[in-house]
Amino acid sequence: MPSSSGRTSKRFMPFQIDGTVVQNRQIKSVYFILGIHCPPIANLIQPGQFIMLKISEDHSPLLRRPFSVYKTYPENHPAKEKRGCLFICYKEVGKGTHKMTTLQKGKILNLIGPLGNGFTPPPLPSSANIILIGGGVGIVSVYPFAEAFNHLKLFVFIGGKTKKDILCVEDFKKLNSKIFVSTENGSLGFRGTVVDLFLSQRKIFTEDKKYYLYACGPMPMLKALAGKIKSRNFIAQASLEARMGCGFGACWGCVIKTNHSQTPYQRVCKEGPVFSFKDICWD
Amino acid sequence: MRNNNLRIKIGKMVLKNPVIVSSGTFGFGEEFEDFFDLNQLGAVVSKGISLKPMVGNPPPRIFETEGGLINSIGLQNPGLQEFIRNKLPYYRRLKTHLIVNIFGNTQTEYIELAKRLEGVRGISGLEMNISCPNIKKGGIVFGSDPRMAFHLIRKVRKATTSTLIVKLSPNVTDIASIAKSVEEGGADAVSLVNTFKAMAINIHSKKPEVGNIIGGLSGPAIKPIALRMVWEAHQAIKIPIIGMGGIMKAEDAIEFILAGASAIQMGTANLINPRAAIETIQGIKKYLVQNKIDRIQTLIGAFG
Numbered sequence: 001m002p003s004s005s006g007r008t009s010k011r012f013m014p015f016q017i018d019g020t021v022v023q024n025r026q027i028k029s030v031y032f033i034l035g036i037h038c039p040p041i042a043n044l045i046q047p048g049q050f051i052m053l054k055i056s057e058d059h060s061p062l063l064r065r066p067f068s069v070y071k072t073y074p075e076n077h078p079a080k081e082k083r084g085c086l087f088i089c090y091k092e093v094g095k096g097t098h099k100m101t102t103l104q105k106g107k108i109l110n111l112i113g114p115l116g117n118g119f120t121p122p123p124l125p126s127s128a129n130i131i132l133i134g135g136g137v138g139i140v141s142v143y144p145f146a147e148a149f150n151h152l153k154l155f156v157f158i159g160g161k162t163k164k165d166i167l168c169v170e171d172f173k174k175l176n177s178k179i180f181v182s183t184e185n186g187s188l189g190f191r192g193t194v195v196d197l198f199l200s201q202r203k204i205f206t207e208d209k210k211y212y213l214y215a216c217g218p219m220p221m222l223k224a225l226a227g228k229i230k231s232r233n234f235i236a237q238a239s240l241e242a243r244m245g246c247g248f249g250a251c252w253g254c255v256i257k258t259n260h261s262q263t264p265y266q267r268v269c270k271e272g273p274v275f276s277f278k279d280i281c282w283d
Numbered sequence: 284m285r286n287n288n289l290r291i292k293i294g295k296m297v298l299k300n301p302v303i304v305s306s307g308t309f310g311f312g313e314e315f316e317d318f319f320d321l322n323q324l325g326a327v328v329s330k331g332i333s334l335k336p337m338v339g340n341p342p343p344r345i346f347e348t349e350g351g352l353i354n355s356i357g358l359q360n361p362g363l364q365e366f367i368r369n370k371l372p373y374y375r376r377l378k379t380h381l382i383v384n385i386f387g388n389t390q391t392e393y394i395e396l397a398k399r400l401e402g403v404r405g406i407s408g409l410e411m412n413i414s415c416p417n418i419k420k421g422g423i424v425f426g427s428d429p430r431m432a433f434h435l436i437r438k439v440r441k442a443t444t445s446t447l448i449v450k451l452s453p454n455v456t457d458i459a460s461i462a463k464s465v466e467e468g469g470a471d472a473v474s475l476v477n478t479f480k481a482m483a484i485n486i487h488s489k490k491p492e493v494g495n496i497i498g499g500l501s502g503p504a505i506k507p508i509a510l511r512m513v514w515e516a517h518q519a520i521k522i523p524i525i526g527m528g529g530i531m532k533a534e535d536a537i538e539f540i541l542a543g544a545s546a547i548q549m550g551t552a553n554l555i556n557p558r559a560a561i562e563t564i565q566g567i568k569k570y571l572v573q574n575k576i577d578r579i580q581t582l583i584g585a586f587g
Contacts (some may be wrong), residue, residue: 013317014556054555059350059503059531063555112557185373245352246554247347250315252356253345265339265359
């Protein structure tokens with residue numbers, strides 16, 4: 001079935017393969033970074049794509065968990081110690097992610113990836129303005145895209161409940177980006193949601209220019225954002241989060257309602273996880 | 284080891300081994316081709332097909348419980364015509380049997396599905412899902428009433444010469460009596476069990492965890508109950524049983540065969556380990572060698 005947005009992105013065959021834990025460290029409060037040495041996936045995975053990770057060998061948790069990739073280092077990367085590694089950033093929220101925090105260096109994990117359709121870059125050659133919006137751990141999904149398009153002007157909006165939920169600021173500081181931060185309790189930056197923050201800066205984005213907007217975060221955030229970027233000069237994509245059964249299109253458990261006439265429920269894992277804002281049914 | 288010692292006959296189908304992948308957990312086959320050679324499977328069952336396309340249930344559609352998975356996909360499928368036109372050609376290229384899973388809301392729909400699939404190249408068998416509510420009979424599930432099941436199967440039997448498998452729901456008081464009436468109706472085999480009706484509630488939002496409130500539970504959590512039902516059916520009927528319910532590995536598959544299953548299906552396991560079925564085939568082979576068992580048939584119901 002074609003993607004609802006009609007995109008044709010280069011398709012890499014997913015691998016089911018073992019990887020070795022090279023790092024598992026807490027970065028702040030409930031957020032951790034897990035590094036896995038897995039060259040076949042690290043070589044191929046594109047910004048916005050994801051992996052399915054089997055956290056334990058027993059049935060607890062039973063299903064794999066999806067993670068978008070935060071940083072990847074292909075085998076030809078100059079930093080020798082990171083070659084062939086991929087890093088995910090995860091939030092300890094339940095039993096599964098709690099178990100993840102106990103994974104030790106050297107542990108073998110089974111991965112499936114690269115999966116899904118990643119972000120579609122602006123057409124080339126481009127001097128496009130790029131807006132990245134991330135809510136909570138969602139900012140991690142858009143970060144690799146920023147790294148890949150560092151030569152363009154980036155406006156980055158990072159939001160979280162408190163300052164403990166603000167991630168990747170140091171990473172973005174190293175890129176050619178203008179960073180805006182918001183927290184719902186006002187403990188850091190603008191007080192309010194990341195969508196409120198974006199609206200407060202709306203005057204920067206003039207109607208005579210085109211903006212390529214990439215967002216990731218919880219559904220209520222994306223829905224609120226959808227209502228504010230309807231004007232034609234925003235070309236907007238969202239990376240969606242969903243409960244997934246398999247991650248590779250077999251079970252139809254992770255669907256989202258789209259404006260597709262024949263098949264309104266499309267798979268986040270296969271047709272997504274990145275969708276065009278205009279293709280999603282936000283009602 | 285001889286090549287044919289895993290061979291099993293179900294109706295008119297001779298399977299090269301007893302491992303089948305079950306409906307709804309194996310997409311339309313092609314989703315798995317990156318992970319292993321599908322030709323090694325005993326058979327594949329398609330996603331459930333209805334006469335008309337179905338959009339399925341609103342999300343969330345799945346929820347993980349202890350050792351289990353609740354799903355309420357809502358039988359989303361492209362409908363019979365689209366299935367024949369765009370999904371069947373892929374299956375035809377495979378060197379394994381295709382069993383098409385069908386379901387309807389009325390007797391007429393089941394009969395029409397069977398008729399329209401009759402003689403279509405590339406289809407070895409039909410698996411009837413009789414866990415759907417009969418709208419005309421006030422929503423009673425076909426598969427929970429032995430008499431209704433008997434009459435339905437008898438009519439579908441007349442409409443098809445393919446191997447006819449009837450998939451039984453475990454949500455019944457007496458699985459043996461349903462199995463018996465399905466056998467009397469003319470089915471070539473039964474497959475059991477489908478998922479157990481189940482639900483989960485989020486205590487923080489006070490909302491159901493799946494959009495449809497009620498879903499079907501699968502996975503290792505249901506295995507002991509499914510195994511018991513296979514054994515009960517085995518004592519009641521003579522036609523072959525395809526056993527399923529939480530089979531994750533070869534050891535589970537062998538347990539079902541010992542309980543009376545001639546073949547087995549794997550479902551939820553495919554989602555977690557796409558190579559689960561192929562690893563199970565290898566595991567069964569190894570078990571036969573280690574235990575000096577010549578033919579798998581000798582294991583069927585051979586416990587106690």
